[in-house]
Amino acid sequence: xxxxxxxxxxxxxxxxxxxxxxxxxxxxxxxxxxxxxxxxxxxxxxxxxxxxxxxxxxxxxxxxxxxxxxxxxxxxxxxxxxxxxxxxxxxxxxxxxxxxxxxxxxxxxxxxxxxxxxxxxxxxxxxxxxxxxxxxxxxxxxxxxxxxxxxxxxxxxxxxxxxxxxxxxxxxxxxxxxxxxxxxxxxxxxxxxxxxxxxxxxxxxxxxxxxxxxxxxxxxxxxxxxxxxxxxxxxxxxxxxxxxxxxxxxxxxxx
Amino acid sequence: xxxxxxxxxxxxxxxxxxxxxxxxxxxxxxxxxxxxxxxxxxxxxxxxxxxxxxxxxxxxxxxxxxxxxxxxxxxxxxxxxxxxxxxxxxxxxxxxxxxxxxxxxxxxxxxxxxxxxxxxxxxxxxxxxxxxxxxxxxxxxxxxxxxxxxxxxxxxxxxxxxxxxxxxxxxxxxxxxxxxxxxxxxxxxxxxxxxxxxxxxxxxxxxxxxxxxxxxxxxxxxxxxxxxxxxxxxxxxxxxxxxxxxxxxxxxxxxxxxxxxxxxxxxx
Numbered sequence: 001x002x003x004x005x006x007x008x009x010x011x012x013x014x015x016x017x018x019x020x021x022x023x024x025x026x027x028x029x030x031x032x033x034x035x036x037x038x039x040x041x042x043x044x045x046x047x048x049x050x051x052x053x054x055x056x057x058x059x060x061x062x063x064x065x066x067x068x069x070x071x072x073x074x075x076x077x078x079x080x081x082x083x084x085x086x087x088x089x090x091x092x093x094x095x096x097x098x099x100x101x102x103x104x105x106x107x108x109x110x111x112x113x114x115x116x117x118x119x120x121x122x123x124x125x126x127x128x129x130x131x132x133x134x135x136x137x138x139x140x141x142x143x144x145x146x147x148x149x150x151x152x153x154x155x156x157x158x159x160x161x162x163x164x165x166x167x168x169x170x171x172x173x174x175x176x177x178x179x180x181x182x183x184x185x186x187x188x189x190x191x192x193x194x195x196x197x198x199x200x201x202x203x204x205x206x207x208x209x210x211x212x213x214x215x216x217x218x219x220x221x222x223x224x225x226x227x228x229x230x231x232x233x234x235x236x237x238x239x240x241x242x243x244x245x246x247x248x249x250x251x252x253x254x255x
Numbered sequence: 256x257x258x259x260x261x262x263x264x265x266x267x268x269x270x271x272x273x274x275x276x277x278x279x280x281x282x283x284x285x286x287x288x289x290x291x292x293x294x295x296x297x298x299x300x301x302x303x304x305x306x307x308x309x310x311x312x313x314x315x316x317x318x319x320x321x322x323x324x325x326x327x328x329x330x331x332x333x334x335x336x337x338x339x340x341x342x343x344x345x346x347x348x349x350x351x352x353x354x355x356x357x358x359x360x361x362x363x364x365x366x367x368x369x370x371x372x373x374x375x376x377x378x379x380x381x382x383x384x385x386x387x388x389x390x391x392x393x394x395x396x397x398x399x400x401x402x403x404x405x406x407x408x409x410x411x412x413x414x415x416x417x418x419x420x421x422x423x424x425x426x427x428x429x430x431x432x433x434x435x436x437x438x439x440x441x442x443x444x445x446x447x448x449x450x451x452x453x454x455x456x457x458x459x460x461x462x463x464x465x466x467x468x469x470x471x472x473x474x475x476x477x478x479x480x481x482x483x484x485x486x487x488x489x490x491x492x493x494x495x496x497x498x499x500x501x502x503x504x505x506x507x508x509x510x511x512x513x514x515x516x517x518x519x520x521x522x523x
Contacts, residue, residue, distance in 0.1 A: 014372035021369060025360050094356045097349055098373055099332030169279045249335045253270070 007101055015104050015111070022083075022112035037116045041072055041123050052188050062131050062217075068124050069213050070187030072117065073145075077153050077205055078178050080113035084157025085164045085174060092255040102248050106161045110154050118146075128216065136218035144221065145212040148233045152204055155236030158244045165251050181205055204232035260344050260425055260456050261307040261330060267338035268300040268325055268480075299325045301480045303339070312457040314471035314488060316464070316495045318503075321477040323460045327427055330458065345424025345456075348374055350415065359403030363394055363413055366402055370417050384420050391446070392416035393439070412439055419446050425456045464492050464500070 027033045048071070049064045060066070084106035088095065091105050128135065164170040184199050185206045191197075200206045207225035214221055272295040300322045307313050317323050328334040329341060331349050356373065357366045367388055371381035389398055392412045402410060418426070426447075447470065451457070461467050467474060467488065474491035476484045476499075484491055 010375055011372075013378050014375070017369050017372040021358065021361065021365075024365075025358070028360060094373060096328075096333060097331070097356060099347075100373055100375070167280055167283070169281075252334060 011101055011104055014100060015108055018104065018108035019112045019115070022109060023115060026112075026116070034116075034119070037120045038123050041068060041075070041120050044071060045123075045127070048188050062133055065124070065127050065131050065133055065216065066213070067188050068127055069216055070185060070209050072120060072124060073149060073209050073212055074182055074185055074187055074205060076113060076117040077149065077156075078182070080110045080117075080153040081157050081160055081178075082174065083109040083113060084153075085160035085171060087157075088161050088165050088251055089255055095255065096252060102251060103158070103244060106157045106244075107154065110150070110157050114150055114153075124216070133217060135216075138215050138218050138220060140215075141221050142212055142215035144226070145208045145215070145229070148229050149208050151237050152208070152229070152233035155233065155238070155240035158240030159236065162240075162243045162247050165247070165254050185209055201228070204229050204236075207232070258309040258344075259306050259342075260309050260311075261458075262342040263303055263305055263330075263339070264341070265339035266300055266303040266326075266329065266336050266341060267298060268322070268329065268334065269337040270297045270299055271295070272297050298480050300329075300336075303477075303482045305475060305482065305485055307456060307458070309456055310451075310454040311473055312451065312459065312471040314467035314474035314491075315458065315460045315477065316467060316474055316491065316499075317477035318499060320479075322480045323477055324429065326477065327429055327458060327460060330425075331427060343425070346375070346422075347425040347427065348418050348421065348423035349427040349429070350418045357402045357410060357414070360401055362401055363392075363398040363405070364389075366413065367417055370414075371421065374418075374421065376421060380421075388413075388416045388420045391420055391442075408436065408439075415443055415446075419443075419450060422453070423455060425458065426450065428457060428459045428461075464496060468492050 023034075027036055030036060032039060045064050045068050048067045052067070053063060087105040087109045088102065094100070095102065095105075160170060160174060181203060184203045186194075186200065186209065191200055191206070191210075194200075207222075207229040210225040211221050211229065303326065315323050315326065325334065327349070329336050330343065331347055332343070356370060358369060361369060364385075367385060368378070368381055371384075372378075389395055392409075392415075394409060394413060397405065397409065402413075405413070428447075447457070457470070459467060459470055471488045473486065474488045474495075475482055476491060476495055478499075484494055
């Protein structure tokens with residue numbers, strides 16, 4: 001344990017460099033650069049709002065904020081887990097030559113996505129003011145679902161990174177799984193209006209979004225959702241760390 | 256002077272060769288059900304023991320497939336040995352071939368920091384060495400250009416400069432001492448010799464016996480995963496020449512003779 005800690009201290013600058021690299025390169029050579037972090041959620045929210053208010057007849061004025069809260073969180077989860085999954089293989093050149101603690105790669109990918117995600121929350125706050133949803137004292141509660149989301153993504157990312165080394169198919173399978181998670185996360189509809197409630201029970205993202213929305217719209221945290229998402233996030237991190245450590249010495253034979 | 260930097264004890268490396276590479280669920284499931292997942296054991300290294308002292312320059316000789324690169328990977332910490340143990344002290348820096356590990360979209364300057372971080376150096380240290388690296392690589396005018404636009408010689412120069420300027424304790428050279436043009440090659444050989452004076456330990460793999468003779472002071476011969484000989488460089492190089500090179504040459508001669516007899520195979 002102590003050795004792991006020492007090693008982390010030695011390589012923390014590498015973690016910082018890799019995280020910086022991911023952020024820097026994401027928008028390099030695009031004209032608007034980092035502004036895309038803000039522009040992308042604005043544009044997709046406009047599209048979704050148009051689709052669901054004009055075509056489906058949803059008349060709620062705060063609907064864009066509702067969509068935005070769900071979509072931002074889901075987009076982070078999808079993006080970070082996908083990047084973490086591919087991180088071992090895309091850095092195979094390095095891993096085969098120089099020793100570095102391998103968890104640095106998925107970790108840096110999740111962290112860099114998290115940082116751009118936090119920046120994109122600016123859009124959410126702007127939308128809140130535009131649609132007159134003023135923050136209450138509960139707004140500070142949002143730290144909890146945001147932390148859970150980070151832990152969950154890291155855990156799932158580690159599990160996927162390990163699996164993807166041994167089975168390439170994971171990359172396609174996960175795309176399908178993500179679609180299922182998206183449709184069962186109540187991003188652009190109201191969960192209460194759906195018949196089968198059980199489907200939400202098993203989706204950790206849904207519970208995290210519920211509590212995030214509660215904080216944004218000014219109500220206290222939902223205790224049941226809090227419990228479920230806490231269990232999910234710590235369980236995934238535990239399993240993720242376990243399988244990653246058990247299998248990491250075999251990575252090099254498979255990449 | 257005789258401080259041990261690397262100590263290798265009864266090292267063995269086993270690979271499980273699957274008869275066919277399986278990397279997707281479908282194939283794996285089918286093979287698993289048919290009980291067709293067979294492994295073929297292959298020992299790339301067997302019962303290797305030796306130690307390297309500080310300042311020693313060890314040449315590793317062997318034909319293709321003798322296990323040289325596997326040994327270096329284990330010493331670099333990239334591969335875990337299946338058997339035996341290995342102890343290393345100090346900073347081990349492998350010199351990668353042609354800038355493997357650079358990020359193409361990153362500029363030369365950014366890559367210096369990235370690469371330094373990969374080797375485990377803190378930022379202050381890289382800051383300190385930055386100018387020296389740029390100067391030695393002769394890339395001053397191109398340092399803010401993305402590395403993907405570099406020529407292969409430029410990449411190699413940058414990689415060499417980073418690895419050697421950062422004062423490693425152990426330098427691993429895997430057939431890379433032929434970078435750049437003649438001028439840079441001379442400069443890099445001089446740089447390596449300077450490092451020798453500082454007492455750096457070198458592990459050097461090359462197929463050129465002459466180069467090993469010039470650079471190393473001790474050598475080992477690996478043959479099919481086994482350590483056959485270990486001793487002073489001249490002795491070992493002579494042995495290697497005698498045992499392996501001559502053998503290969505003799506075989507080549509035989510082949511030539513055969514070819515002459517059989518003109519049909521000449522146009523192959």
